[in-house]
Amino acid sequence: MKNKFKILIIEDEEKILNVIEAYLQKEGYDILKSTEGIEGLDIFKRESPHLVILDLMLPGLSGEEICKSIRSSSDIPIIMLTAKITEASKLEGFSLGADDYVTKPFSPRELVQRVRAILRRSYRGKGPLSDILSFSDNKLKIDIRKHEVSKDGKVVNLTPNEYKVLLILASNPGQIFSREHLVERAFGIDYDGFDRTVDTHIKNIRYKIEDNPKTPKYILTIYGVGYKFGG
Incomplete structure (x- = not known):
């Protein structure tokens, strides 16, 4: 069953990207994906997804730069995905406008629950019910x-x-x-x-x-x- 939400995953580790994609597709989400920062930002601007899962350490354009660019024009929910585990790194991510912060390694099921919660909170009463x-x-x-x-x-x-x-x-x-x-x-x-x-x-x-x-x-x-x- 399709739930009409489009999610963009920007993650340069293909194994992690494929796992996230598989779990979210099982929940009925439409998935957009990229392994590079510049390409990922172009997809965001072209496709207007409802949520972005964003790795911080990316080739071409960093996750921090992508987050800043997205926030300059949109309040779309952003979940940062990273191996950086220090409190300072998390605070920096939130200061850039991230809605949530998931550190590697992580549970795909937990990530799915976080996605659900943020979409429910962000689109309550105005979700994309139709194409x-x-x-x-x-x-x-x-x-x-x-x-x-x-x-x-x-x-x-x-x-x-x-x-x-x-x-x-x-x-x-x-x-x-x-x-x-x-x-x-x-x-x-x-x-x-x-x-x-x-x-x-x-x-x-x-x-x-x-x-x-x-x-x-x-x-x-x-x-x-x-x-x-x-x-």
Whole structure:
């Protein structure tokens, strides 16, 4: 039975990663995974998981740096997984914004229980019950599995980049995103374009999903800051 939560595991020891994946999949979670820091951060920005299990000692980009980057734009739950067992290390992890701290070696069953507890606490009353986001009495729908958007029952033809921008905003209604954060979340940290490219995507998305693009009700401009989803 699927419970609709997506969990991202960033762990460079493949045996540990595979064990965690097996236990969480048995519980019905969708699993995203990476053995490298930069790749893991790109997956986070692209897929918008509901929880991250993050090893601190990673090649390419450290767990601490990843945690800081995630916390700059999201309050998603983070469980740090590490061999560092000193009190100072744990305090540092919590100061960076971690929600829990698990030291190696650990019990996979205990980790599963911690995941359950944090998801229950973080998403109480607002859990991802469906793979379809719907707004305005189903007038606008986003089918995450199919990567498909529809308005008034008709499929809207968005480009892949337009879809990424819309999904990030619609998955976080009310949260304000700067142009820079939208670029990082939608296109990745290595994107060579300009922040203002987002404005073009927003204009095109509004033209396709809004009843009146000049007075939008879904994608709202927060002047001097960025954009938020108001649906």
